[in-house]
Amino acid sequence: MTNATVHMEGRLHAPAHGAVATGAVHAKGQQHPIKLYLVVWGWLFVLSTCSYLVDYFGLHGYLRWSLILLFMVLKAGLIVAVFMHMAWERLALAYAILLPPIAVLVFVSIMVLESEYTHFLRVLFFVSPS
């Protein structure tokens, strides 16, 4: 590996996932069987259909929200892990990219509190009693 060039990623951990394409002599980079992509593609279709059916059947309340979030997280996970190959990257990259968005969740919780307070004030002072 002394003359490994910069763009030869995937070589080092290629045996780890045991799914190196056989036909490619000069194979380098992310090599995975086509079938894997087709299976993930199929699942994304199924999950999208499910989330559309949530709306089609008019589910409401916590059931609707939890199903929407579930299908959303599953779809996002499949896209990032398989299509974007994050599952095969070294952890140093995966954590550098996947951890910072946690800050967004903190921001969400702050803004939930803030908007509930705003809503409370609006109800208290602006909505005319009818």
Add this chain to the structure above:
Amino acid sequence: MAETVLTNPGQSTAQLEGWRGIAADWASDQRAFKNVSWGKAMMWIFLLSDTFIFSCFLLSYMTARMSTTVPWPNPSEVFALNIAGKHIPLILIAIMTFILISSSGTMAMAVNFGYRRDRVRTAILMLVTAAFGATFVGMQAFEWTKLIMEGVRPWGNPWGAAQFGASFFMITGFHGTHVTIGVIFLIAIARKVFRGDFDVERRGFFTSRKGYYEIVEITGLYWHFVDLVWVFIFAFFYLW
């Protein structure tokens, strides 16, 4: 960069896995991202920054929707279409979702064929991806036209909370811009692939550097990200 030979690219640490691997990679000399080229690392970092941009849009939409005392327009009804005399809720958005997912599928295949150095199939799959993307943008233009005709404006709409229009145009507009840029990006790279630039290692017009099939994967990262953002927009704006 391409000709640079890494005589000692930290081989002793490169094999470590788990938390020790993270610590070793980040504490190592010169580069934290072993076996990832600068191009791919920078695309990931750009996508992270883009994540924050779209997060801020969705957050401001959430804040507007949670704090208003006026009822929010029902997206299921707003985006319904009459097809063959039947009233189907949210059907246009569902079709757009499937189109974008299909484009992600063809993109993933293009990356695969790129690394197999299958020049023609890679280029064709990238162009198919671009065509799906262009279809998506076209449907979005149709959706915008329909809503504008019905009287939706950034400052008001006929159905409820005034912030609906501003959130809608901002979020879907920014996403549509990303798709459009992605289509241009795809066509540009597909042309290079088809011409065989990465087989003969032709030097780039702007950069004077040799290109590699890895650029197909980097383009793919951007394209999958666009699809990823749509997953969140679909869940939070259209379904919620």
